[in-house]
Amino acid sequence: MTLKCGIIGLPNTGKSTLFNALTASSAEASNYPFCTIEPNVGMVSIPDGRLSQIANIIHTKKIVPASIEFVDIAGLVRNAHAGEGLGNQFLANILEMDTLAHVVRCFDESDVVHVEGEIDPVRDIEIVETEILLKDMELLERRITRVRKTAKSGDALARKDVAVSESLLDHLNNGRQIRFVELDTAQQAVVDDMKLLSAKPVIYVLNVGEDHFAIPSDYELKAIDFAKKRGSSFVRISTKIEAELIGLTPEDRQMFMKEMELTETALPALIHEVYKTLHIVNFFTANENELHAWHVPQGTKAPQAAGKIHTDFERGFIRAEVISFEDYITFNGEHGAKEHGVMRLEGKEYAVREGDIIFFRFNV
Numbered sequence: 607m608t609l610k611c612g613i614i615g616l617p618n619t620g621k622s623t624l625f626n627a628l629t630a631s632s633a634e635a636s637n638y639p640f641c642t643i644e645p646n647v648g649m650v651s652i653p654d655g656r657l658s659q660i661a662n663i664i665h666t667k668k669i670v671p672a673s674i675e676f677v678d679i680a681g682l683v684r685n686a687h688a689g690e691g692l693g694n695q696f697l698a699n700i701l702e703m704d705t706l707a708h709v710v711r712c713f714d715e716s717d718v719v720h721v722e723g724e725i726d727p728v729r730d731i732e733i734v735e736t737e738i739l740l741k742d743m744e745l746l747e748r749r750i751t752r753v754r755k756t757a758k759s760g761d762a763l764a765r766k767d768v769a770v771s772e773s774l775l776d777h778l779n780n781g782r783q784i785r786f787v788e789l790d791t792a793q794q795a796v797v798d799d800m801k802l803l804s805a806k807p808v809i810y811v812l813n814v815g816e817d818h819f820a821i822p823s824d825y826e827l828k829a830i831d832f833a834k835k836r837g838s839s840f841v842r843i844s845t846k847i848e849a850e851l852i853g854l855t856p857e858d859r860q861m862f863m864k865e866m867e868l869t870e871t872a873l874p875a876l877i878h879e880v881y882k883t884l885h886i887v888n889f890f891t892a893n894e895n896e897l898h899a900w901h902v903p904q905g906t907k908a909p910q911a912a913g914k915i916h917t918d919f920e921r922g923f924i925r926a927e928v929i930s931f932e933d934y935i936t937f938n939g940e941h942g943a944k945e946h947g948v949m950r951l952e953g954k955e956y957a958v959r960e961g962d963i964i965f966f967r968f969n970v
């Protein structure tokens with residue numbers, strides 16, 4: 607299972623520049639609104655320093671990191687739902703996403719056109735989120751019309767579906783994004799089925815001017831305050847710096863980062879927030895042939911985690927032999943961990959923990 611992250615925002619805010627920095631691609635990123643029309647899609651391996659530490663012990667032939675897919679879409683503008691700019695049809699490209707990275711312009715550069723005329727990150731966030739809300743309303747209204755036809759013929763399930771969809775629509779009509787609404791089981795089922803955009807977790811990507819990285823500008827501080835009040839995740843990134851970093855050799859990159867007092871590049875910073883917002887834990891499987899990193903939602907039980915690897919593993923699950931990453935490193939691998947009695951035998955009810963190295967035992 608690959609995590610999927612959609613990149614949204616107003617036009618000309620640095621979405622494609624960010625996409626290029628994250629995926630080391632060269633999608634068109636230029637100084638005019640609506641530069642991107644067709645979505646850019648890129649898959650990236652998730653950097654994880656633990657992989658090389660494990661590989662140093664097990665000397666595996668192949669290392670397979672976990673991965674994440676980014677989809678960079680066209681810019682949304684005020685009234686996109688009424689056909690302004692490129693409209694809102696392209697939002698269908700991100701219905702499948704697990705989470706959204708909302709790029710918000712906080713850099714001040716008179717040469718780069720701002721579609722609203724001046725910089726105001728909080729206003730920009732509200733424009734984009736209103737359009738997302740209106741898209742969800744459009745999707746729900748279409749569903750209600752469709753299902754109502756069936757409901758007329760007396761189908762009780764269809765009538766219930768209409769009622770549930772209408773209750774969700776009420777929230778949207780009141781300006782509430784679904785991710786801030788406490789849903790009952792029936793509502794959750796409709797939201798999952800429709801993949802409503804306002805239900806997806808959002809990470810605000812504050813695209814900060816390179817000269818304001820150390821000391822945030824006043825409007826950036828307002829955006830941070832806004833995100834914090836809502837309990838939303840945010841990352842501060844300078845896409846301009848990131849774009850420069852990808853062109854450098856690893857040594858030059860280190861030097862440049864030190865000069866800019868940067869401790870982390872955009873990819874790990876964003877991944878960290880994606881894991882946090884989606885409550886993801888990582889586990890590893892390791893043998894001489896392959897070392898593999900996997901991610902599952904927190905609370906996933908051992909058989910279902912095994913099922914990520916192969917459905918047979920879940921069906922025939924017997925037990926999981928688990929070593930924590932720390933013990934694996936301390937005792938130099940599986941053999942040492944066993945000798946020191948730190949390899950645990952876990953059953954069907956075991957919830958996978960961050961960093962577990964797991965050997966699944968199963969019947970085929």
Ligand SMILES: Nc1nc2c(ncn2[C@@H]2O[C@H](COP(=O)(O)OP(=O)(O)OP(=O)(O)O)[C@@H](O)[C@H]2O)c(=O)[nH]1
Binds near residue numbers: 617619635639715847
């Ligand atoms: N000074 C400065 N310019 C930036 C920064 N980020 C992006 N830009 C410039 O802004 C312009 C637009 O960047 P893009 O990445 O194409 O923006 P976008 O959001 O993908 O735009 P659309 O595809 O039109 O929606 C480009 O000329 C970038 O070089 C930044 O952090 N600082």
Ligand SMILES: [Mg+2]
Binds near residue numbers: 634679
């Ligand atoms: Mg673009």
